[in-house]
Amino acid sequence: MSTVLQTEGLVKHFGGIVAVDSCTIDVEQGDITGLIGPNGSGKTTLFNLITGVYRPDSGRVSILGRKATGLESHKICHLGLSRTFQITRLFWELTVLENMIVPVRKVGLRPLFGPGMLGDELDRAMELLARVGLTHLKDERADNLSFGQQKLLEFAAVLMAKPDVVLLDEPAGGVNPTMIRFIMDLIRSLNAEGVTFLVVEHNMSMIMELSDRVIVMDQGRTIADGTPAEVQNNPLVLEAYLGS
Ligand SMILES: Nc1ncnc2c1ncn2[C@@H]1O[C@H](COP(=O)(O)OP(=O)(O)OP(=O)(O)O)[C@@H](O)[C@H]1O
Ligand SMILES: [Mg+2]
Incomplete structure (x- = not known):
């Protein structure tokens, strides 16, 4: 298995707050990786750092083995990574x-x-x-x-x-159950054709059913990373959600 997306020690401040704090993740080719965490834990900011919406204060991004830190969005797209937005952009x-x-x-x-x-x-x-x-x-x-x-x-x-890697920011947010099923089937069939996914979602049953692996963020950092079952049984994860 090869890594198609990697971040290393990414940091992003907004004024006094640290939205992303030394965040290191990797996404394996062919996986559907879930990215979860309480509101404000830095998931969208991480997407924005990966896709060139913001430049990181420090840290590195690589996409399909190429250095991608701080590149503009269209260059990220050329490298083979595309994304949707939490608030739909059309x-x-x-x-x-x-x-x-x-x-x-x-x-x-x-x-x-x-x-x-x-x-x-x-x-x-x-x-x-x-x-x-x-x-x-x-x-x-x-x-x-x-x-x-x-x-x-x-x-x-x-x-x-024709992206190799797709980042989805809350694909099921505000969507009815029939449509959620449809979106899940779409993600699965594209994945079967070779597209790698990193999916941010608050819909836990969806993420646990869909993901090969789940990464959990809290306060800008990754606090857990494993199979859906491992993550669900991780006390740190429960604590992060209860504390929020
Ligand atoms: N452009 C910005 N300016 C100032 N603060 C920001 C900006 N974008 C994000 N933040 C702050 O950074 C932190 C992380 O926000 P982010 O949107 O990345 O969280 P999230 O995990 O995507 O949350 P949610 O699940 O609610 O979408 C929050 O405290 C947020 O208020
Ligand atoms: Mg968000």
Whole structure:
């Protein structure tokens, strides 16, 4: 097994608070790794440090064996890592289909012109929309979709870049149980095709069922790391949740 994502001693302060405090994690290729922890424990900030939204005060990030510390978001995407956001980010006044195409162009993953380019993108976009069940809404504006559909669209758009590693920040947050099942099946089937996942979630039954391995953060640090069963039986984890 090889490590596709590694952080070493990452630190990020916001004024007087330490959001991420000497955080070291690694994610193995082919795994679905859960990342849990109480509110404010630094999970989203860790994602932001990995994906170039913030620069770490210190520490290192490597992605698929390449140095990635402090790189801009589009460069991280080029390395093969993409992510969704805790608060869904879409181009609200654009259509569903446009939301699939525009980020790829923005990131400059492919040349704008060239034989078959638009055709390839369109084919892939339509294929992914079918996969998340949004084909019938392709010409609808993103802001007209339901909350769950918006999350599915963001997920599908992230896949346009053909990432090797996908970071999901609360994919099930505020989503109904049927949709949660659908998202879990989607993660599983993509994983079976070789996509590695790091998933932040507060839905414990989902994370424990889905993950090969679970990392637990508290106050910016990792406090536990193991199989779902190991983590559930770890007194430090219980303490972190009770204390929050
Ligand atoms: N841009 C920011 N400016 C100031 N403080 C921030 C910023 N982003 C995060 N924080 C603080 O850093 C700490 C970690 O926040 P973060 O959002 O990473 O936690 P989280 O584990 O994702 O929490 P949640 O489960 O609620 O999403 C919190 O104290 C938060 O208030
Ligand atoms: Mg968060």
